[in-house]
Amino acid sequence: MSRKLLDLWVGFFVALGLASVLFLALKVGNLSSANFAESYLLTAKFVNIGGLKVRAPVKSAGVVVGRVAEVHFDPETYEAVVTFSIDGRYRFPKDTFALILTAGLLGEQYIGLDPGGDEKMLKAGDVIAKTQSAVVLEKLISQFMFNKASE
Amino acid sequence: MSKPSSGQHVLLSIVARLGHQVNDALQRLGFATRFFIMLLACSGQSFRRLNLTIREIYFSGFQSLLIIMVSGLFIGMVLGMQGYETLQRYGSADALGVLVALSLVRELGPVVAALLFASRAGSSITAEIGLMKATEQLTAMDMMAVNPIARVVAPRFWGGVISMPLLAALFSATGVFGGYLIGVVFIGVDEGAFWSQMQASVDFRYDVWSGIVKSFVFGVAVSLIAVFEGYDAVPTAEGVSSSIKGTVVKSALAILALDFVLTSFMFRET
Numbered sequence: 001m002s003r004k005l006l007d008l009w010v011g012f013f014v015a016l017g018l019a020s021v022l023f024l025a026l027k028v029g030n031l032s033s034a035n036f037a038e039s040y041l042l043t044a045k046f047v048n049i050g051g052l053k054v055r056a057p058v059k060s061a062g063v064v065v066g067r068v069a070e071v072h073f074d075p076e077t078y079e080a081v082v083t084f085s086i087d088g089r090y091r092f093p094k095d096t097f098a099l100i101l102t103a104g105l106l107g108e109q110y111i112g113l114d115p116g117g118d119e120k121m122l123k124a125g126d127v128i129a130k131t132q133s134a135v136v137l138e139k140l141i142s143q144f145m146f147n148k149a150s151e
Numbered sequence: 152m153s154k155p156s157s158g159q160h161v162l163l164s165i166v167a168r169l170g171h172q173v174n175d176a177l178q179r180l181g182f183a184t185r186f187f188i189m190l191l192a193c194s195g196q197s198f199r200r201l202n203l204t205i206r207e208i209y210f211s212g213f214q215s216l217l218i219i220m221v222s223g224l225f226i227g228m229v230l231g232m233q234g235y236e237t238l239q240r241y242g243s244a245d246a247l248g249v250l251v252a253l254s255l256v257r258e259l260g261p262v263v264a265a266l267l268f269a270s271r272a273g274s275s276i277t278a279e280i281g282l283m284k285a286t287e288q289l290t291a292m293d294m295m296a297v298n299p300i301a302r303v304v305a306p307r308f309w310g311g312v313i314s315m316p317l318l319a320a321l322f323s324a325t326g327v328f329g330g331y332l333i334g335v336v337f338i339g340v341d342e343g344a345f346w347s348q349m350q351a352s353v354d355f356r357y358d359v360w361s362g363i364v365k366s367f368v369f370g371v372a373v374s375l376i377a378v379f380e381g382y383d384a385v386p387t388a389e390g391v392s393s394s395i396k397g398t399v400v401k402s403a404l405a406i407l408a409l410d411f412v413l414t415s416f417m418f419r420e421t
Contacts, residue, residue: 003202010205013213017317020324021363027346028252028327029355055354064351 038088040124041069044098044111049080050134052100052109058084059101060113065090068111084111093118094126100134109134183379190305190378193298197305207310211272215318218271219264223322226259227251227329234330235338247340248349251330256353256362257418260323262410265369268315269402273377276307277398280381281391289382304382308374315370316363323362361417368409373402 049071058066066086074081086092095116102109122128197203234250280303283289289299327349334340353359377398384394 006202006206006209009213010209013208013216013314014317016216017212017320020317020320021359023324024256024320024327024359024362025355028256028324028349029353029359030350055357057351 044128048133193301203306212314223325227326231330231333245344248345261366264319264322277381281384285386311374319366
């Protein structure tokens with residue numbers, strides 16, 4: 001086979017391979033949409049995070065604005081400390097409320113941000129003061145039972 | 152020392168055979184390691200004649216295109232059908248895209264493509280080098296002061312290493328397309344949900360990139376096994392055929408074992 005034809009077929013093969021990598025990155029994966037050019041970290045403390053995991057989405061008004069970066073336990077206050085990165089394009093007021101919510105009945109858990117009305121904005125590294133923990137089903141049931149019993 | 156009884160004699164010969172086998176295996180492993188180092192050392196020399204490597208990419212990469220794409224398409228279509236069958240019981244058929252894409256990109260793409268590559272390209276590399284050895288072409292090259300590792304072995308090795316990740320990516324891409332074909336076009340899962348849920352759950356760095364790294368590692372393993380088996384073949388018709396068998400069996404085992412090790416490192420829940 002001539003050198004030119006060989007080069008042509010190999011070039012065709014490599015181009016096809018690279019095109020499929022690109023397809024996997026852009027169409028299958030989320031390189032295009034979730035590529036936060038600049039992001040900043042915020043921290044929130046929760047009494048109970050339920051089943052929240054690293055890389056879980058952070059949503060505000062239902063739109064994904066960030067991802068959970070790290071979860072660890074604070075041995076002094078016995079609380080869960082959740083660090084998450086927020087897309088640099090978005091700013092939230094100082095009195096923003098962080099809740100742990102569940103997508104659907106059995107879906108994954110995510111952090112919801114409810115913006116407050118403060119004029120000062122959260123900066124990188126700030127701690128969100130007002131949080132609401134995950135709903136634990138057993139607690140909910142026992143609360144309901146106690147209420148019924150006291151009636 | 153008294154003469155050993157026949158029972159002792161049998162026992163001793165079994166132990167000796169075991170020792171012989173272990174020694175043999177260790178020697179082969181040592182030889183394979185030295186061969187790999189020699190191969191890396193000669194790579195610079197063989198890259199100076201790049202058209203040799205390009206030729207090998209043509210033979211092991213381009214000629215595997217058809218089998219890789221057809222298998223990828225069928226595996227994607229089967230995943231689409233089976234996944235839909237299970238997911239619709241829980242009312243979450245919309246998650247079909249996630250299921251197809253994640254299982255292909257993380258596992259099936261790299262692993263099945265590498266298994267196909269080992270039997271399609273690896274075996275032919277072994278056969279070629281083994282036959283060259285059997286007909287004393289490698290010795291002849293050595294006589295003419297042409298290093299057979301730089302001239303014959305290294306281009307085939309690098310051709311395989313370069314082709315493998317591209318083939319695995321192609322396999323995953325055609326598989327996702329097959330899943331789309333069955334899920335969206337034939338069964339009628341909502342197209343928007345199919346793609347958007349897929350994009351929301353497939354992370355480039357976490358899923359796609361680790362699939363590419365996996366296929367690169369498999370490429371190195373399969374190509375090394377293929378060229379070594381050929382180079383180390385017993386130079387007879389029987390020896391070459393047993394080397395080819397060795398390539399396919401050892402590559403398959405190496406791919407599956409490496410896949411377990413890599414997966415346990417990459418997808419550890421933090």
